[in-house]
Amino acid sequence: MSHPVKRRPRQADVARLAGVSPTTVSLVLNNRVGGNVRIRPETRQRVLDAVARLGYVADPAARSLAGGQNRLLGVFTFEAIFPIQQRDFYYPFLVGIEREAGRLGYDLLLFTSSTGTDGKRRLYQRGNNRLRMADGAVLLGNEENKQELSRLLAEGYPFVFVGRREVPGGELSYVAADYTTATAQVLAHFFAHGHRRVAYLAHPIETESMADRRAGYRLAHRQAGLEPDPGLLFQRPSTEITATWLHELRAQGITGMVTEMGEHVPALMAAIHAAGWSLPRDFSLAFLGDPHLNDDHDDLPRDCTTFTIPREEMGVQAVRLLTQILSNPEGGGPRRLTLPCRFVPGSTVGPPPPSPGR
Amino acid sequence: MSHPVKRRPRQADVARLAGVSPTTVSLVLNNRVGGNVRIRPETRQRVLDAVARLGYVADPAARSLAGGQNRLLGVFTFEAIFPIQQRDFYYPFLVGIEREAGRLGYDLLLFTSSTGTDGKRRLYQRGNNRLRMADGAVLLGNEENKQELSRLLAEGYPFVFVGRREVPGGELSYVAADYTTATAQVLAHFFAHGHRRVAYLAHPIETESMADRRAGYRLAHRQAGLEPDPGLLFQRPSTEITATWLHELRAQGITGMVTEMGEHVPALMAAIHAAGWSLPRDFSLAFLGDPHLNDDHDDLPRDCTTFTIPREEMGVQAVRLLTQILSNPEGGGPRRLTLPCRFVPGSTVGPPPPSPGR
DNA sequence: CTGAAAGCGCTTACAG
């Protein structure tokens, strides 16, 4: 036969068996001994024996209801958290989040129910913010809804974003990667090789992380005593990256390029090849660390000069930041942390070719 | 300035704002309308407006304590759910679990806090079964603790295992892959090519899924009118898979082999090569679908005859089964579902070579 | 050193 749903033992059952009050059972089980609470060792032992005999387990729901917190950390993503495409996007973050949550004794609540009709996740669904289920939450996602973030912030719900985010109406807490320094480092690498005019191939959408990269581009120019030429900034779909275009760039004295988009890299390689050039002899190329790629950059041609994003560490630090906020809610404003990226020099950057442009 | 952590709104706040009783709020929010409960549409709307204005969401702890459900589905893995090694093991299951949970309006509760000192997850930690936080749970993992499973079953907690599992003291619900049929299909493939003596290279640990594969091996023999020779069953670490060993097998009339372990495949290929043989001319080989590998079997040599496991679908069905159990707890014993694998004929099985053994 | 009592935020008979 099937197993009937036995009534599980409650604290009161333990108390009865041990001949003490429920209070005492709770005290023993929570190790509240010390201070003004003192339990006689034999009483304590009687309680523990009763617990063992009954196989008693405290109901976490009741416990958290009585105690205030439920030790649940929310994880909200604005896209499916386990995507089939781009399976590697969230994964490293989750590795870090899981590890740190486990270490700190929290469970993770993944908000998967809040999917809108468009496939995008919504924080506020039918006027219902499921985030409140957890003590606080870590939010991730490229296509976040700023309006919802503002509201969440205004409501005072404790959360940490993975990635720098700015919203109207307040400052939120985040753990970011230092794209600015990393990009500046890549550019400095070009300059050290003798390049002076390095094109910047930009993502069509200007997010915070893209803005940070562009700031790094300008920073490196200033540090090298160069004036960044606005004419070096390009936007262009992969399909329009051709040998002809590269020759045009060369005619403008451009000897290398950095790109924000991983998809551009293969197209650029192909165009360089089609131009009859070789890399890095005739043209130099670097990639500004796309979060959509693996840590090991499987999708990238080997050895492309780039930088890696400390995704796992960002997950760890986001959880740590969040728990700090939870344990000290009044502790002064947003918490922000910016972690360094790792520069990966490859073989795609070399000295510029001799050129009429210089 | 920073945002003070506002007290989160309670049902009573909503009731006050809407000018109704807490009962009415609860009724509206749980859609308990119908039967003898009838709420005037305008009252209902007032409640919903108040909910929206306050950003109210029911406390899951209180809700589950009061006997309701909290629409949280637990996901418990006996190993880290986002492992760094074998990152692909749980992933496809999670894709399915996430999708179906989202579709049904459940959130996912990942139990990451229950990590024992040995790195293994425990269901019962310090006398505390956190699973009770969720309405029910999907359990996964190769190295599950049978004793804990028995206890969970005896307690009547609703759960579904992904993978066939048998424990002493009862029958649990699961969603399994049909390894038996799949293995029989692979063997039939060998027999159809003319093989009569096919060795079976077994995993050192006899789990349910391994037992199913071996049952399929015997089944195929019976169906082909052959007597399975116990002498064809081997256990052997990768390091001891040598050309010498293969020659010994051949001397026993063995013309092909199936293996349970993915790690064996490269070793076998190497040994076949070292024996001066070519595949499948001199020896045939197939792999019995290791759950630790990708769906696309990146780790496997291309074109190895094998079968794939419907992991994503298993996740979907596990969630579906679980919610069925939740909505009808008394519904007669364990629910079990076995999904078919997909046979993938490769180029590693061909006719047996002419041999003195036959 | 230990217990009686209030209360955490909900749901659900039970009245009306």
Next chain:
DNA sequence: CTGAAAGCGCTTACAG
């Protein structure tokens, strides 16, 4: 159609 009240299983001041 809606509300007053009990109760889910705990923890935590507060007494003694």
